[in-house]
Amino acid sequence: MKAHEKQAYLEEYELLKKKGKPFFPYAVMKDSVMALVVVGVIILMSLLLGAEQGPKADPTTTTYVPRPEWYFFFLFEVLRIIKPPELVPLATIGIPTICMVLLLLLPFYDKGPERRPERRPLATTAGILTILAMGYLTYAGAVSGSPTEIDMKVAPQYKAGAEIVAGSGCLACHKLGENGNNGPGPELTHIGARIPRAAIVRSVEIGPSIMPSFRELPPKKLNELADFLSSLN
Amino acid sequence: MPKLSDLLVPAPLRKTPKPGEAGVPKTPAPQDLKSAPPERPGEMGRVGEQALEAPTEALAWIDQRMAASGFLTGMLFRKVPKGTNWFYTLGSAALFAFIVQAVTGVFLAMFYTPSTTQAYSSIAHINNDVFLGQFVHGMHKWGASVMVILVFLHMGRTFFFGAYKYPRELNWVIGVVILILTMTMAFTGYLLPFDQRSYWASIVGININGTGPIVGPYLSDFLRAGPELGATTLSRFYAIHMLLVPGALIALIGAHMYLVVKLGTTAPPWTRIGNTPRVAEPTTELDAGAVSGNGYSPNGSGSTIAGVQIDGHNGGGATA
Ligand code: HEM
Numbered sequence: 186m187k188a189h190e191k192q193a194y195l196e197e198y199e200l201l202k203k204k205g206k207p208f209f210p211y212a213v214m215k216d217s218v219m220a221l222v223v224v225g226v227i228i229l230m231s232l233l234l235g236a237e238q239g240p241k242a243d244p245t246t247t248t249y250v251p252r253p254e255w256y257f258f259f260l261f262e263v264l265r266i267i268k269p270p271e272l273v274p275l276a277t278i279g280i281p282t283i284c285m286v287l288l289l290l291l292p293f294y295d296k297g298p299e300r301r302p303e304r305r306p307l308a309t310t311a312g313i314l315t316i317l318a319m320g321y322l323t324y325a326g327a328v329s330g331s332p333t334e335i336d337m338k339v340a341p342q343y344k345a346g347a348e349i350v351a352g353s354g355c356l357a358c359h360k361l362g363e364n365g366n367n368g369p370g371p372e373l374t375h376i377g378a379r380i381p382r383a384a385i386v387r388s389v390e391i392g393p394s395i396m397p398s399f400r401e402l403p404p405k406k407l408n409e410l411a412d413f414l415s416s417l418n
Numbered sequence: 419m420p421k422l423s424d425l426l427v428p429a430p431l432r433k434t435p436k437p438g439e440a441g442v443p444k445t446p447a448p449q450d451l452k453s454a455p456p457e458r459p460g461e462m463g464r465v466g467e468q469a470l471e472a473p474t475e476a477l478a479w480i481d482q483r484m485a486a487s488g489f490l491t492g493m494l495f496r497k498v499p500k501g502t503n504w505f506y507t508l509g510s511a512a513l514f515a516f517i518v519q520a521v522t523g524v525f526l527a528m529f530y531t532p533s534t535t536q537a538y539s540s541i542a543h544i545n546n547d548v549f550l551g552q553f554v555h556g557m558h559k560w561g562a563s564v565m566v567i568l569v570f571l572h573m574g575r576t577f578f579f580g581a582y583k584y585p586r587e588l589n590w591v592i593g594v595v596i597l598i599l600t601m602t603m604a605f606t607g608y609l610l611p612f613d614q615r616s617y618w619a620s621i622v623g624i625n626i627n628g629t630g631p632i633v634g635p636y637l638s639d640f641l642r643a644g645p646e647l648g649a650t651t652l653s654r655f656y657a658i659h660m661l662l663v664p665g666a667l668i669a670l671i672g673a674h675m676y677l678v679v680k681l682g683t684t685a686p687p688w689t690r691i692g693n694t695p696r697v698a699e700p701t702t703e704l705d706a707g708a709v710s711g712n713g714y715s716p717n718g719s720g721s722t723i724a725g726v727q728i729d730g731h732n733g734g735g736a737t738a
Binding site: 186191194195197198200201202203204205206207208209211212213215216218219220222223224226227228230231232234235236237238239240241242243244249250251252253254255256257260264273274277278279282285288289291292293295296297298299300301302305308309312316354392394395396397398 | 494495496497498499500502504507508510511514518534538541542545552553554555558559561562563564566567568574578579580581582583584586587590591594595597598601604608611612613614615616617618619621622623626628629630634647682684685687688691692
């Protein structure tokens with residue numbers, strides 16, 4: 186905005202303000218109605234949905250799928266889309282940080298005097314696309330449940346290991362045959378052919394990148410799990 | 419009998435007493451009876467009258483020291499521009515959700531213990547034993563979602579209305595920081611119940627921070643506060659959730675509100691000053707309809723309500 190445009194805006198604003206109404210009671214009235222709606226909705230949600238606890242936190246088992254609260258789904262879904270390990274930093278911190286910086290600096294690069302959305306095609310399109318993308322990612326995150334059973338042929342000696350994989354929430358992030366979510370973790374369908382057993386054990390214990398560490402699993406379970414996974418080739 | 423305020427207030431700060439009050443010699447009744455104050459004999463005695471004046475006296479006493487009444491009435495009766503509509507309530511709605519979080523949070527804090535051995539059971543205690551415990555806990559839990567939604571909606575409103583432009587750039591920047599802090603509250607609060615879901619989700623969340631370039635590993639070390647997610651992690655999340663971020667949020671929301679009052683809120687971008695109004699003083703309903711920029715008629719041509727052309731000026735016309 187050039188100096189005269191700023192001046193014009195301020196003058197127009199002064200006039201619009203003169204034609205306006207006092208904050209009290211007009212705006213206060215609307216704000217109060219809205220406040221009642223907000224509190225009403227919160228009370229209603231509390232009464233209807235409650236605040237039940239899940240099972241107590243237990244480092245030795247993941248009976249619960251690691252799942253963020255719904256308003257972080259969109260961030261988590263970005264990880265499913267951008268999967269190559271070398272790009273993970275970009276997906277986890279890179280893109281959100283860039284988006285936040287772009288958002289923060291918005292008034293410093295969008296300085297035009299126009300305010301009507303239909304006359305700001307670039308800003309409006311970007312805004313709508315962002316909303317659609319976030320909406321879609323949130324939806325994708327909401328519907329991506331994770332199976333707690335593995336539906337595939339498993340040789341009897343590997344049954345125990347398969348159950349540990351199914352019961353430890355691995356499938357929230359890994360695909361295994363027809364089971365599980367495709368990402369953010371790499372596919373496990375042929376993991377035995379790709380890396381040696383020792384590397385599998387190390388990954389499970391360390392929890393590389395964003396994966397949690399499972400080093401608290403009892404050694405017997407860890408062994409059965411590694412037996413099962415290294416048999417997949 | 420001297421009035422209490424006269425005893426307390428030092429002479430220079432005292433309200434100039436009205437004629438007829440204690441300490442002021444009674445002036446003879448005005449000759450002109452029309453200008454004389456009406457007498458209400460027997461309605462109430464001196465005591466009743468003084469009791470009635472007490473709140474005013476107290477306020478006057480406070481105001482003599484704070485000198486805030488000018489500012490407050492200015493704030494309350496300042497004009498909001500023509501066209502202000504329901505979309506403008508989203509900010510105060512977010513503020514209200516924040517207040518709900520603050521109040522319910524205080525009550526939860528009275529019963530919650532941030533230790534790995536007791537956190538889970540203290541929440542169970544709140545849910546099962548404390549009077550209205552689960553209700554307040556539920557309000558805090560769902561209030562978080564409501565607040566996140568309202569903050570995003572409010573940001574969307576200011577974005578599409580171009581409200582981040584001159585002269586309100588700084589308030590937008592403050593808003594974005596508030597948004598980040600709101601999400602930080604959501605993230606740190608999630609661990610506190612210490613059930614399986616919060617435990618494993620927080621581990622993944624911390625690890626996600628850890629993959630970031632350069633600062634990532636430091637960030638995740640700071641959050642985890644040790645090699646494993648454990649007691650120190652929980653107290654750190656608790657301190658961040660209870661002290662650090664709420665304090666920053668209150669300060670920033672204060673600054674945000676200050677700028678809102680100081681700069682005034684925008685008019686909807688479609689609202690035009692309009693021609694000399696044909697209706698001398700529009701009634702409330704008509705005026706609400708005349709807001710061509712109330713978002714339901716984006717091109718500003720919808721300035722008719724019930725078939726009556728109210729505002730001859732077409733918002734889609736010349737840029738003012
Ligand atoms: C807890 C969070 C927030 C609270 C309580 C809050 C509160 C408010 C209130 C009460 C207003 C007055 C007008 C209105 O309600 O629309 C306002 C205006 C504004 N807010 Fe916020 N806000 C919050 C977050 C944000 C965020 C996240 C942004 C943007 C990134 C933002 C940017 C703005 C701007 C630019 C204005 C001026 C709008 C105008 O003049 O039309 N605020 N805020």
